[in-house]
Amino acid sequence: MDSFWELLRGLHDSYGINLVHFYDGFERGRLLRGMWTTVKLAVICIVLSVVIGMIGAWLQGSRLKLLKALVQGYIQFFRNTPPLVQMYFFYFALGPQMPRIVNEHGIAQPMLGSFEWAVLSLSFFAGAFNVEIFRSGIEAVQKSTVEAADSLGFNRLQIYWYVVLPLAIRFCLPALNNNLVNLAKTTTQAYAIAVPETLFVASQIWSDRINVFEMMITLLTFYLLLVGMFVWIMARVERALHVPGFGR
Amino acid sequence: MRRYQGDASCAGPAEPAPPAGESGYTAANFTPRALAIVLGVFCVVVLAGEALAQMRSGGPSRSIVATLVAWTPLILFGPPREFGGFALNIAVSFLAMAIGTVAGLFLGIGQISLSPAVRKVSWAITQFFRNSPWLVLLFFVMLLTPFQIKIAGYTIPLPAWLKATFGLSLPVMANFAEIVRGSINSIPTSQWESAESLAFTRMQTIWRIILPQCVKRMTPPWMNWYAILTMATPLISIVGVNDAMTLTQDALAAEQRSELLMPMYGLLLVFFFVYCYPIARWTIYLERKFAVRS
Amino acid sequence: MTVAAGWTPDQPIIRIVDVHKSFGTNAVLKGVTFDVAKGEVVCVIGPSGSGKSTLLRCINALVPIDKGSIKVEGREVHDPALDKLELRKKVGMVFQSYNLFPHKTALDNVMMAPLHVLKRGKDEVEAQARQLIKKVRLEGKEAAYPGELSGGQQQRVAIARSLAMNPDIMLFDEVTAALDPETVKEVLLTIRELAEDGMTCMLVTHEMGFAREVGDHIYFTDRGVIVEHGPPESFFKSASDPRTRQFLSQIL
Numbered sequence: 001m002d003s004f005w006e007l008l009r010g011l012h013d014s015y016g017i018n019l020v021h022f023y024d025g026f027e028r029g030r031l032l033r034g035m036w037t038t039v040k041l042a043v044i045c046i047v048l049s050v051v052i053g054m055i056g057a058w059l060q061g062s063r064l065k066l067l068k069a070l071v072q073g074y075i076q077f078f079r080n081t082p083p084l085v086q087m088y089f090f091y092f093a094l095g096p097q098m099p100r101i102v103n104e105h106g107i108a109q110p111m112l113g114s115f116e117w118a119v120l121s122l123s124f125f126a127g128a129f130n131v132e133i134f135r136s137g138i139e140a141v142q143k144s145t146v147e148a149a150d151s152l153g154f155n156r157l158q159i160y161w162y163v164v165l166p167l168a169i170r171f172c173l174p175a176l177n178n179n180l181v182n183l184a185k186t187t188t189q190a191y192a193i194a195v196p197e198t199l200f201v202a203s204q205i206w207s208d209r210i211n212v213f214e215m216m217i218t219l220l221t222f223y224l225l226l227v228g229m230f231v232w233i234m235a236r237v238e239r240a241l242h243v244p245g246f247g248r
Numbered sequence: 249m250r251r252y253q254g255d256a257s258c259a260g261p262a263e264p265a266p267p268a269g270e271s272g273y274t275a276a277n278f279t280p281r282a283l284a285i286v287l288g289v290f291c292v293v294v295l296a297g298e299a300l301a302q303m304r305s306g307g308p309s310r311s312i313v314a315t316l317v318a319w320t321p322l323i324l325f326g327p328p329r330e331f332g333g334f335a336l337n338i339a340v341s342f343l344a345m346a347i348g349t350v351a352g353l354f355l356g357i358g359q360i361s362l363s364p365a366v367r368k369v370s371w372a373i374t375q376f377f378r379n380s381p382w383l384v385l386l387f388f389v390m391l392l393t394p395f396q397i398k399i400a401g402y403t404i405p406l407p408a409w410l411k412a413t414f415g416l417s418l419p420v421m422a423n424f425a426e427i428v429r430g431s432i433n434s435i436p437t438s439q440w441e442s443a444e445s446l447a448f449t450r451m452q453t454i455w456r457i458i459l460p461q462c463v464k465r466m467t468p469p470w471m472n473w474y475a476i477l478t479m480a481t482p483l484i485s486i487v488g489v490n491d492a493m494t495l496t497q498d499a500l501a502a503e504q505r506s507e508l509l510m511p512m513y514g515l516l517l518v519f520f521f522v523y524c525y526p527i528a529r530w531t532i533y534l535e536r537k538f539a540v541r542s
Numbered sequence: 543m544t545v546a547a548g549w550t551p552d553q554p555i556i557r558i559v560d561v562h563k564s565f566g567t568n569a570v571l572k573g574v575t576f577d578v579a580k581g582e583v584v585c586v587i588g589p590s591g592s593g594k595s596t597l598l599r600c601i602n603a604l605v606p607i608d609k610g611s612i613k614v615e616g617r618e619v620h621d622p623a624l625d626k627l628e629l630r631k632k633v634g635m636v637f638q639s640y641n642l643f644p645h646k647t648a649l650d651n652v653m654m655a656p657l658h659v660l661k662r663g664k665d666e667v668e669a670q671a672r673q674l675i676k677k678v679r680l681e682g683k684e685a686a687y688p689g690e691l692s693g694g695q696q697q698r699v700a701i702a703r704s705l706a707m708n709p710d711i712m713l714f715d716e717v718t719a720a721l722d723p724e725t726v727k728e729v730l731l732t733i734r735e736l737a738e739d740g741m742t743c744m745l746v747t748h749e750m751g752f753a754r755e756v757g758d759h760i761y762f763t764d765r766g767v768i769v770e771h772g773p774p775e776s777f778f779k780s781a782s783d784p785r786t787r788q789f790l791s792q793i794l
């Protein structure tokens with residue numbers, strides 16, 4: 001490994017290709033931590049947004065008009081405003097309203113840090129799309145199948161959990177995958193509230209080391225790999241959920 | 249086929265489907281109500297904040313409503329004698345959409361080229377720009393293009409907003425290319441064959457026969473991408489363009505009043521909502537209308 | 543299983559009195575009255591759209607009624623305070639379009655309700671489910687998904703699925719109407735065996751031969767009312783109403 005880093009260092013010395021973020025232990029460390037933050041951010045947001053989507057779609061089947069209108073309002077507002085402004089709203093406008101907690105050093109600090117706000121805002125953003133995606137999946141579930149479950153004594157929640165949701169997920173998987181990949185890409189905008197994710201760390205490195213071009217190539221490669229990995233995982237999920245003889 | 253609407257035992261007769269097409273179900277039916285609700289909620293939030301602020305301080309500071317009104321022209325149109333603010337967001341969205349559409353059209357046609365090399369390269373470009381994060385592409389263009397270019401002795405300056413526009417047009421290009429490819433593929437082969445039998449060249453067939461038939465099918469997704477692009481324009485504030493987002497933060501910095509945070513950011517959200525929501529409704533309307541026809 | 547105070551098995555297990563049901567302005571049931579005794583096999587016939595399915599759905603409380611009374615084992619189905627779960631444990635229903643859960647294997651389809659609704663133990667439920675699959679002659683198909691089974695096989699899984707709840711009454715809504723003639727036989731055989739075991743059955747059917755052989759009582763409905771009824775022999779021989787005779791002449 002060390003000899004490989006030496007090779008990269010030599011590349012810099014003799015050709016001016018500055019891959020300092022690989023061969024320098026410190027820079028490599030912070031870049032890796034940034035990448036890990038991106039992965040964490042993406043995974044947590046994906047899980048949360050899917051949960052939001054499931055709950056929202058369930059609430060949309062409610063008989064309470066007000067509840068339905070609220071869910072609809074949430075969807076339309078989050079779908080039709082810029083995610084970046086949403087994130088600023090969460091972090092800069094809602095953040096200061098939150099109570100402060102005292103940490104172990106006796107210093108008052110905000111209850112939620114920038115990472116947590118990024119998680120919340122991105123999850124609500126992608127969640128709004130997921131509600132609609134799940135709802136269209138739910139609409140594709142045949143009413144007669146639901147009636148059968150009803151006649152077997154399942155209650156509303158059981159019908160949703162055991163019958164409607166498993167079928168709806170299979171119907172809407174392509175749209176869901178698409179949205180979740182988008183979400184993974186949108187995590188970059190957490191840069192704007194100084195979450196130390198990949199783009200943020202990369203910008204620090206290129207300011208310190210003046211290797212914008214090399215950093216950019218690294219960044220783009222990283223994100224293409226990340227997206228590729230998500231696509232691969234989703235394909236696995238799709239295969240795992242495949243039911244013989246079922247589908248369009 | 250009737251669909252799941254909640255508890256089957258409680259589901260009444262299925263809701264009548266909205267009449268499609270020109271008859272009644274128009275985007276206009278929907279838009280004012282949702283807009284009114286959003287504006288209403290916003291006003292309530294602002295007034296509640298106002299009341300709270302009054303109770304807390306009672307000092308001589310300007311009321312929240314008056315402050316919002318005072319800053320609105322700046323946020324909408326930028327500083328005097330300078331182009332900026334929300335108008336700049338819109339201008340950038342128009343220009344980036346235009347560039348992205350033209351480039352995407354060629355890229356999409358490239359993907360169905362008869363030459364394997366052109367096809368593969370077009371495909372690779374499309375995938376690359378579709379799957380890269382917008383913000384990374386934006387940085388890429390901002391930092392790696394010069395601030396001016398020299399052509400035949402002329403020096404053409406490239407202002408930040410223009411570079412940012414170019415950066416935003418790249419993902420639009422790639423995604424529009426996919427739309428073009430998809431809709432060309434959806435045209436039945438009989439159209440190609442009949443054009444060929446009439447001695448049209450391949451290029452003539454694409455431009456005169458196939459693409460005109462694709463316009464209807466491409467319009468709704470194209471509009472959808474326009475809305476996505478518009479909602480991505482605040483990203484240019486990160487790379488230092490004087491858009492509505494930047495100016496809102498400038499205004500907040502100038503005021504230094506924490507009770508303004510929610511109303512100011514809220515106002516910006518409302519601007520975008522008022523612009524984007526009707527586009528979204530109209531897109532859905534067109535989608536249904538064209539779906540019925542075909 | 544709880545029954546209403548005062549109900550004994552010698553009284554009608556289903557008691558339908560003057561039931562009315564409309565969907566909007568469409569009056570589907572206009573005063574239906576009849577009783578079903580325990581262990582009886584009742585066949586309902588009639589032209590399509592006459593409200594047969596709606597009647598079955600009302601008995602199961604899948605659809606609320608507007609007026610009248612439906613009592614199952616002495617308990618009013620239409621009572622808002624009714625425990626729907628209790629009712630659905632007693633009444634099983636099989637549908638024309640099978641309505642199996644497409645994402646579950648045949649065995650899982652049968653096990654789902656006892657597991658999640660009755661919350662019975664898994665081992666016991668699985669043993670019973672395997673037994674039922676055997677009973678409907680689908681041994682070896684336990685692991686097949688509905689999409690991999692023929693219509694007749696799916697319908698028999700659906701019957702087993704209902705039986706897994708140990709119901710007292712089975713409702714069959716044109717369960718053979720979507721099947722090809724050969725597979726109809728398998729399903730009818732299963733129902734016949736059930737009837738012979740003493741299960742109370744109410745079936746909507748167009749299989750007149752089956753109704754004549756297995757049915758204890760035939761009801762003919764048209765436009766929301768019972769036009770005529772009687773035991774099979776007399777019903778098929780000497781139907782008096784012109785509407786019944788016209789229907790029978792079309793179908794026989």
Ligand SMILES: Nc1ncnc2c1ncn2[C@@H]1O[C@H](COP(=O)(O)OP(=O)(O)O)[C@@H](O)[C@H]1O
Nearest residue numbers: 261262565570589590591592593594595596597
């Ligand atoms: N859920 C429903 N909503 C509205 N109309 C219904 C519903 N279910 C049945 N109907 C109507 O009730 C009438 C009787 O239907 P049904 O009971 O299915 O008749 P059958 O089973 O005898 O063919 C039909 O006109 C049908 O359109």
Ligand SMILES: [Mg+2]
Nearest residue numbers: 594595596716
């Ligand atoms: Mg029917």
